[in-house]
Amino acid sequence: MKKDLLKSGICIIIFLVSLSGCKKSAKSQFPDFPPDNVTSLMDRDQMLAQLGIVLPQLPPKLEDPNAPPNTFPANPQNPEGNWTDSLRNPDAPISRSVFGLWNNYSDNSNGLFPGPDSARLGNYTPIDLLRMKNGKLITTPEEWWKKRRPEIFKDIQDQLYGRIPPEEILPAVTWNVTTSTGGSGNSAYIQKQITGTIDISRYPQVRNKPEIRAVLRTPAKATEPVPVIIFFGGSGSASDFYWERSSPEGWATCVFELTALQPDNGAGLTSYLIGLVNQGNWRKPGDWGTLVAWSWGVSRLIDYLETDKDVNSKIIGLNGVSRYGKATIVAMAYEPRIAIGFAGDAGSLGTKMNRRHWGQDLENSCDANEYHWMSGNFFKWAGELVPGQYLPRKIEECPVDAHSLLALCAPRPVFMNGGSTSSWADPFGIFLTAVNASPAYRILGEEGFISSERVPVIDKAYIDGTIGYRVHNGGHTDAPNWPAFHEFAARHFDITTLVSSVSSLTLSYREGSSASFTIKSNRDWEVICNADWLKTDSRSSSGSDTITVTASANTGNSGRTAIVTIKTKGREQTVTVNQASPRSVLGVKSEKFTGARTKELVVGSAEGSQASFDIVSTTAWDVQVTYPPAAPTTGRRSMMGSGNWISLSDESGVNDKTLLLTASANPGVQTRSATITVQTIGLPPLSIIVTQEGGAPTLNINADTLIFTSEGGNASPLFVMTNTTWFLQSSDEWISATPATGGNFGQIVVKVAENTGGSKRTGNITVTVDGLQPKVIVVRQEAPAGK
Template identity: 35%
Template sequence: MRYLFTLVLSGLALQTVAQNPSPVTFTAEQDHQNMMNQLGIKSLRPGPSGDNTAPNHANYDEALANPYPELPEVLTLKNGKKVTTPEMWWKQRRPEIVEDMEREVYGRIPKNVPKVTWTVKVVDKEYVGFTPVIAKQLIGHVDNSACPLIDVDIKMTLVLPANAKGPVPVLMMFGRNVLPTPAQPSPEDLEKINNAMKKLLIQTDPELKSIFEQYPAYQPIASQVPVFGAPRPAGDPPSTQQLIADGWGYVMIDPASIQADNGAGLTRGIIGLVNKGQPRKPDDWGALRAWAWGAARGLDYLETDPSVDSKHVGIEGVSRYGKAALVTLAFESRFAMGLIGSSGEGGAKLHRRNFGEAVESLTGGEYYWMAGNFMKYGAAEATFGSKTAKDLPVDAHELIALCAPRLTFISYGDPAQGDAKWLDQQGSYMAAVAAGPVFKLLGARDLGVSSDYYTEKMPAINVGPIGGELAWRQHDGGHTDAPNMKYFIQWSDQLINHNASSAH
């Protein structure tokens, strides 16, 4: 009977594979052209060059930076009516913005995304700095029964202080999925392992016996425990160490395990799995939205862990992952806070600004971060004419506004130290200023300045954080948010009433 049941299941699996065509294998160029064909685009404007000697070099002249100074009004309905109450925001205006953002900018999450099942792969007692922690490596397997040829296994590591007295806040960070300091066998246990290893090797190849006799002190597996710890460089401890020392936990979630960071990968990963290996349609989600979806699935797991204060989970990322962190916070309301690092175009930077990175940067090379429809706004020649950033129905200030009234910390570094002008720190500050009225409408505090994004001056480096639930700080480091981590922790602790001493 069991044999018959197995045959039936095998037959169903083979039938499923047979029903699905093989996944399309496009190069990024082929996928990009496919989307242009779907949209009726004949040619795109080239994106600005980061090389200042190139003919199409990026603009860094503030006098030319605002060709479209009028932003969409964040608190005006499409019918022209002003939004005056929180209820109008939640029931009318916010859904309008979400619809435009999904259709034209980041893409829609399909309704039929399969279920994710989380498995604990490793539980290890480790240290972060001098604090004992419990580290868990997790795998989130996405049900691929509808398309068995594509596997998606989300990789995530959760690290919590071992001596916490209760649930702790957690910061989820886009990055490499690694254990902090994997525990190693004692010298006695390692000797047993090596003796067994030598015995097995000699059984496999008897000639090794004479070699081991010639080098009696040699061990196939060397100890990985450092004899002397390397001196810590000057400055702040690593971000993870600061979080654990303050009584937080943290998560590392690997974006590449959710969706590849390239155009050729769009018929694989979670986007490809849902599309059964076929190319995207114009309003399908891009990689930024896919990474945000993966973070939300990680939060699903955290909500089941009693050691996690799941009401106070934040999201963090830098550069492209700063964009993803802002998209995550905007669309997934269960995240309580965000540290948005150096996110630039597609993140906190205004699309309508002509400064550094531009809309055309994300309709060409990094088009796969966005919905296909976003390419329309870089079109030079198309069946619908041509479009520019001015034609976008939404802009970055509205993406930030979707985070309100939750804690939103916009972080940038110093261009002189490597946080390139390309990212347009000023344009991101303008977006944060323009998002402020929504925070105030919902009873939260904005940056504490006027809402005139066009005239407000960006604060000096290392001032702040300025603001309340919406905060801004530009540090004096490079393309990282690490110098702002201690300020983010202090700011968050105060606003969520987290006392580090009570967490241990």
């Protein structure tokens, strides 16, 4: 799948480009042991050499008779790059695999779904999940568990994803946990930074020491263990994003920073976890790929979670989108302790049928950017089945497909999604996977996928069975489908939800002053109030309901507080009710205030920077933080949470109090600001401007070396991640790099001219930002053959 930069760490690696149409030697020579500067392309081609596979010599794309009709180069100046069609859908790129297969979207007479003219889909023999390879039909659950499932799992391992090494050579993991707290009110949480130190005694020389890193959050007000969702990928504000989305539905969250265990590239296959177990050697064709290595990391995290008293380890979910959606469904197949999965828009080698040429194809993953996800054996299923005949492809002879992978998850519930414009991931192909996997569920007594339609309705949630599916109106993301997933999960597990619409209320001092709030729950619950002067209209209820609180008159000279507690099995929520006094005074002060006319506070840029101010009052008050409108994002998926970066020790109260302000790290180099408003009934509000200092500049690029063949051409784009503006310069005229400047998340396109000289040549492009050492990307080009 395409890069999802916000969810994946960027590693500085050597990145080789595979140019479509370039000549490949029939036999390449590789060192017996991988060098320290091994590259993704070197590793990929070494695996092809082990398998005896030679990439075909392809014609220029403009001369290729197999090019899809009505398509053309997206950039007329670069016909060897990606192509497009009249729709120019960015989520439907048209490329040609290194084995010559073109992505197909041309047969769309029925709109989103292929019509009867879909000749380029291919016509492949269906794989019957309930029929053994010897032809015998299985009819009982016992036959599934003892015969057919082991047969399918063996093929999944041997033909596509690889085997986890024997237990005796796998490393031990030692855990270290650092606990902190965060959030406020009913959103307060306990956070645990989990670090799994991996024993490297099997191969101490491993170039990069692997590590398991995760951030676990559990609700501070839970009174019994809660279920948890493990999220593939992400760091920093990703924990806020997932927490805000899933904690109200009764879940804890655990964000797995997986690239510290095994990076998302082929250059790392002889290092990190896979390289450690292989003692630095090349992979063999049946060895595990990155997806299975990540699944091993999930299994080890589950080992830890089973020891954590705050977690209900009987209900552990797993989620990922795009390549992490592939990782989700693979991990569920390999790890039976995962109780439920949400594989988001996962495409080929994930949740869409591979024996179907629409959108992303298995052969797209044969280039140097994606092959590392699978075992080397998956290359065997790329290319023409009959030499010289475009279709069918060798995938015809592969004994398993996406529905086989999903069937290995049975009878556990799995939810999948697609997007109406995410044609690359093939939303209809994902729907077909759900349909075709259902026999495995039914033989185990579950319904599988339930739908009365032969094609899915956009924005309709199919969640009546044990396989759930939804295609949203939009692109390559899972975000719009989370409400459907939570409803789907609630049908299969007894997960307590209890959410109050407010954390605090402010009432006037007068007799009979009142206010209401709502409770959302799936349980019976009770209401407890700790003050005689405050009455609630209900002492108990069930499901979702409204509670009204009414106060008697406050005749004193200061504000007063009561606590309303709502309790149910395993959860509680509290609402602080503050009542004003007849004698209202409100002010704020701090020795740190600056500004002649406005009250201003300055906090540092680092995580956890703090400042404080005093509220001087004789009444009830509440505090609100507002932020300037966020700039629109251009990415397909934002994971920045709500954007709130200030937390306060109290959001409401009475009388005098000191409030502590804590800021999260400023990810940008510019200062940022927010406004704190302190207010009470009957008096003008008071404002405090909080300014946070700018953070240090950052610059990450996903490659430090590009290698071209002598023919030259365009490289796959370099991805740049920074928090400021970068500038680009090339060292030589034969190297063209664009754009000259950019910021935040961007791409650099590098093109080199044909090398007509007699030797290799080397140049570079330099990326600079103010305040940092320049990043230099080395550009190497091979000499022409025979020179």
